Amino acid sequence: MPPLLAVQGLGIRFATPDGEVVAADQVDLTLAAGESLGIVGESGSGKTQLVLAMLGLLAKNGRATGSVRFQGEEILNLPAAALNRVRGVKIAMIFQDPMTSLNPYLKIRRQMTEVLVAHRGLDEPAARARCIALLEQVGIPDAARRIELYPHEFSGGMRQRVMIAIALLCQPDLLIADEPTTALDVTVQAQILDLLARLRAELGMALLLITHDLGVIAGACERVAVMYGGRIVEEAPIDALFAAPAHPYSRGLLGSMPRLDLAQPGELAAIPGQPPNLQALPAGCVYRPRCTFAFERCRSERPDLRAMLPDRRKACHLEHLP
């Protein structure tokens, strides 16, 4: 049986007036049904473009190459009409900013029911009843009344709940969440993450969670892929990564994260240097300019993402981190 999602050699390039920008290069990923994978990386690491490319949502100047198979079928660069049999139905997505991701000119009801009308062929009253039920399921009180409101009449957290409800309307096999909590208050963040975990358990769907915050992934995912400069540099079970990061960048990410579970009050270590310039990526390893362990080979030869253990991969010339 093929995996739920198989990404192979995915590359994303943008044509800009100042030259070509490489947002992602040779990305390989797989995800089994019901599994949860987190993708972590700084802004500009290409993690958001990756999922946008899968769903055919790149900006007009973007081009994707490679292969994305969903339930065994190629979906990359499909025409919109064919993609629409998958997106919103089998793969649903929630976005970072619930303030701007909902249409400000349409009532919540319209933005929800249209999904069921389009994909499930329901009529408006039936769709409305189903939507109200789902709004209640994601924790929106008084849903029958609130469904007739406009997005600006909701708080940020409530709006993200609405987004989640919209994504779940067709009971997707895969939910992609792109920084679902970044725009929210800290207390609300925890609520939304709890909600996502609960819904995943109830519905048995797979989750692809994209964030810059390893802490978010730690609570919500089984596996994690670390992205840097448009490439995956390490992939590991979440516990294994926390216990022993294998790539220098992963170690840097962990070191820059405040840990409450460690007793000793150590200093937070920022990673020195700047994120890479995607218009002029260095030859060899992209992380080399910021890497404390870089040696001659890193300058000339690009490290492949290779398996270390059956469930761990990394892209680094070093066998072991010192």
Next chain:
Amino acid sequence: MLDLLLRRLLVGIPTLLVIITVAFFMIRLAPGGPFDKERAVTPEVERNLLKAYDLDQPLLTQYGRYLTGVLQGDFGPSYKYHDFTVGELLRAGFPASVKLGSLALLLAIVIGVSLGAMGALYQNTGRDYAVMTLAMTGITIPTFVMAPLLTLIFGIYLAWLPVAGWGEGGWRHLLLPVVALALPQIAYIARLTRGSMIEVLNANYIRTARAKGLAERIVIGRHALKGALLPVVSYLGPTTANLVTGSVVIETIFGIPGIGRYFVQSALNRDYTMVMGTVVVYAVLILLLNLLVDLLYNLLDPKVQQR
């Protein structure tokens, strides 16, 4: 809604008052009277004339009388056409002007929005460039050049349409003036629609709509169009003002018996009461149309409704 209406009226009425006042005193300050161009009259005749036109009274009394007159729809007698009141002349010209203006407005909105949306949807393709070129042409070639050019081509060389006149307002007489009047506004609206449509198409909520797997027809028609049209609606105020101004030229060029042509003739003839009457009518018209546009905007934007 009612609240907004009242607030707008509260602003509109003083605005109108200011317009009438400024116009009134400007004209009274003007050198020369209404009869300069006529041959010398005896002092007695002149006294009678001044009396007939209320000019023998103190300025403030004149102002008061004019104001009460205007409120009752009486703009006084024409300085030039002694047998008519300004009100009669305006009423005679009104239907033609309204017909011309409303048809041009309709044409401008329908064609402008369609062209603009097409340009945005086919951004940076041949169709887009065609729309942009047409828009640039419409904006840069002024009405008073476009109108004679259109007449030259369709009225004289091709002889398909009448060169001028009104002919009871049949479509053959209407076509050229309406097109010439609407063209610059079509161009502005097309540019505006294209710009706002492109902006909206890049908005996050359009990406959401696509991620929901909705057909492109629904993404554009339901999700993009409303947001893209808001700037167009708010531009309709200036559009109507421009149409009113443009109609002055169009009516003059095509010899259409509307208030615009009266306005120009009376301005050249120094028919002060007539000029004033026209300004007041135009001001009321523009204020009313602006009010209408506000209400429309209010209907479209849920965020404004709340306030």
Next chain:
Amino acid sequence: MSLALPDGSEQLLAIEGRSLWQDAWRRLLRNKAAIVAMILLAIIAAMAVLAPWLSPHPYDEIYWERIQAPPDFANQHWFGTDGNGRDLFVRTLYGARVSLMVGILATGVSLLIGVLYGATAGFLGGRIDSLMMRFVDFMYSMPFMFFVILLMVVFGRNIFLIFVALGAVEWLTMARIVRGQTLSVKRRDFIEAAHAAGVRKRKIITRHIIPNVLGPVIVYMTLTIPQVILTESFLSFLGLGVQEPLTSWGVLIAEGAQQMESAPWMLIFPASFLAVTLFCFNFLGDGLRDALDPKDR
């Protein structure tokens, strides 16, 4: 076109004033339409200035034997003559003088009033700001064109009056732009930093606010000039603009439109000059906007 990649370089450019302008200039030079527009405008302006030396005919000389004559190279009437037997080429160039002068001066007037008004409102903020802007809104709802016409009717045609009146109409938008720009610049971090560092208000305005407001103002100016030229032509066309024997494009077009059947050159030459000039200013304005507003790339 939007690019979904975050990029901090724009903020850096906004602070480094000089590199912002250099950057804009470079982008402008890459815009072919804007370059062509600039060159054409320069040619038209040069022709207007040098008009008396470009043609052997004075602009008000009447040639009785050549009334409404078509273009004729033997007598050096390159554009023909008008209904009074005057050389149309030189009259078109004199019309250019008037049209360009009115355009630039009236825009200058609107710039002066608009910038002062808008910057004051934006910088002071609060109640004064909302009061000042309420006034602008009020003025917007006035049918100004008719007031300008009224002015012309009442006080007679006078070129000085024309550009004061037009400038007084156009300043409203300028004031709005400058105010909006001032407000947004004022809220930016580096201004607050300057405030916190105890830099004097005057210095903040001249050093920080004015350079940052300049871009949109230049763009709007480039787009106001054709607007004013158009309005002046409109007035002249109606017979309310400049007076004989002086002329402007609007007057020439009005005369040409009346004779377009018998003497189409009288319409075509001045109309083309006007249209080309308006085209050029608009293309230049668009080019400048694209060059100065990097987010629109």
